[in-house]
Amino acid sequence: KNEVEQSPQNLTAQEGEFITINCSYSVGISALHWLQQHPGGGIVSLFMLSSGKKKHGRLIATINIQEKHSSLHITASHPRDSAVYICAVRSDSNYQLIWGAGTKLIIKP
């Protein structure tokens, strides 16, 4: 079993829909990261969380430390949000990142 599991693996939605991507992990962490990888390959760090909730524009990230679960939400989704969204956790034992496999999101106009 992978230490970081993302769901769904693939998600296709219509423009305007509310999007939720989930991340569950099984190790002790010091932080959780959400990143976005564009179709062209570039990777952008979206959020770094250790507790609670963060919001940036239409993106919201939450984390529940007790349940070892995080969600990334996109409100009013747009075709330009189409990308792979990656969850990565920083181990609290050696500070290395453990990566999820990513969720491929396609937003149709």
Place this chain on the structure above:
Amino acid sequence: NAGVTQTPKFRILKIGQSMTLQCAQDMNHNYMYWYRQDPGMGLKLIYYSVGAGITDKGEVPNGYNVSRSTTEDFPLRLELAAPSQTSVYFCASSYTPGQGGRWGYGYTFGSGTRLTVV
């Protein structure tokens, strides 16, 4: 613009050739990382550095070497290239884990190097 600069963007190598992937950052980040991403897979850590003069192996270090003589530069060396090293390579940097940085952001990534070994 501040960030992580990787060169080259694309490269084709023949089996047995060597090359160096360059990575430079101008944000005074003390941590730097090299990752590889195989098609349809997540990133795997090759090597990382916690500061100038200090490097350590990640998950998949075999076939690679690194050095960190300055805070800004973290080159990755491939010796005797093999087809299994065909991948996209990403360099990244960050502040010390657990400390601050730009709000909500942890890592800054380079644009990647697409390497094919034939």
